[in-house]
Amino acid sequence: xxxxxxxxxxxxxxxxxxxxxxxxxxxxxxxxxxxxxxxxxxxxxxxxxxxxxxxxxxxxxxxxxxxxxxxxxxxxxxxxxxxxxxxxxxxxxxxxxxxxxxxxxxxxxxxxxxxxxxxxxxxxxxxxxxxxxxxxxxxxxxxxxxxxxxxxxxxxxxxxxxxxxxxxxxxxxxxxxxxxxxxxxxxxxxxxxxxxxxxxxxxxxxxxxxxxxxxxxxxxxxxxxxxxxxxxxxxxxxxxxxxxxxxxx
Numbered sequence: 001x002x003x004x005x006x007x008x009x010x011x012x013x014x015x016x017x018x019x020x021x022x023x024x025x026x027x028x029x030x031x032x033x034x035x036x037x038x039x040x041x042x043x044x045x046x047x048x049x050x051x052x053x054x055x056x057x058x059x060x061x062x063x064x065x066x067x068x069x070x071x072x073x074x075x076x077x078x079x080x081x082x083x084x085x086x087x088x089x090x091x092x093x094x095x096x097x098x099x100x101x102x103x104x105x106x107x108x109x110x111x112x113x114x115x116x117x118x119x120x121x122x123x124x125x126x127x128x129x130x131x132x133x134x135x136x137x138x139x140x141x142x143x144x145x146x147x148x149x150x151x152x153x154x155x156x157x158x159x160x161x162x163x164x165x166x167x168x169x170x171x172x173x174x175x176x177x178x179x180x181x182x183x184x185x186x187x188x189x190x191x192x193x194x195x196x197x198x199x200x201x202x203x204x205x206x207x208x209x210x211x212x213x214x215x216x217x218x219x220x221x222x223x224x225x226x227x228x229x230x231x232x233x234x235x236x237x238x239x240x241x242x243x244x245x246x247x248x249x
Contacts, residue, residue: 051089058091059084135197153219155210156188158202165190166223168216173203193226 062084063071071081084090106115119136123129150168158165170187172178178185184206191199212219218231 051092054095055088055091058094062091062094150189150216153212153214153216154188155212156190156202156204157208158190158200164210166212166219167191167202168219169209169211170201177203191223194224196220196223 063081066080066084071079071084073080075083078086106112119132122132150170152169154167154169155164156167157163158167167188167190170189173181173185173187181203185203186206186209187201188204188209189199189201191197214222214231221229222231
């Protein structure tokens with residue numbers, strides 16, 4: 001009796017082990033597939049979602065801008081209106097074309113006059129001015145490659161010794177600031193994360209900063225992404241160049 005019970009217990013245990021093993025195998029394969037698919041599927045779904053949102057807002061504008069007789073034009077299997085309605089991404093294409101034309105318009109005298117007028121109108125409205133001005137300044141700072149506002153990305157010990165912050169080198173200390181500080185100091189703008197339109201201008205001894213080889217654009221990406229987007233190192237030492245072209249006192 002005892003032998004039969006032992007055999008039964010062994011058989012039941014083996015069955016449970018086999019069942020648990022199958023579901024364990026199934027769960028492991030599902031998790032592996034999920035890990036493999038997520039980095040591929042999520043960006044695609046995100047792009048599709050963004051395109052659909054843009055299409056929903058741009059397509060009605062596009063339809064209203066095209067005369068009714070043109071929208072009803074028969075192209076064989078479909079009309080122009082059907083082409084606009086059922087073509088994914090056509091709103092994004094229209095937005096790209098519109099922005100390109102806007103850029104071309106801004107390049108001439110008439111376009112610059114219109115843009116300045118529209119800017120004055122926007123800046124006259126308190127709420128719009130609060131949003132528009134910082135965004136415009138941010139775009140101008142980081143998109144103008146000829147601008148000398150920010151010369152280089154550096155590391156400075158801030159807000160305390162042993163803690164390093166990413167900042168942008170501006171210029172040497174001049175005039176009254178240079179006189180008061182006496183030594184060789186340089187100005188560093190330390191932006192806040194993830195909003196780099198605000199920050200702190202600090203003056204640091206020139207020998208206390210560490211120069212980075214990354215571009216100002218890469219430095220901006222690093223700050224806006226809160227350190228998630230990190231450019232690849234071009235200098236294995238991690239200290240970058242020790243020289244920087246700054247105007248003399």
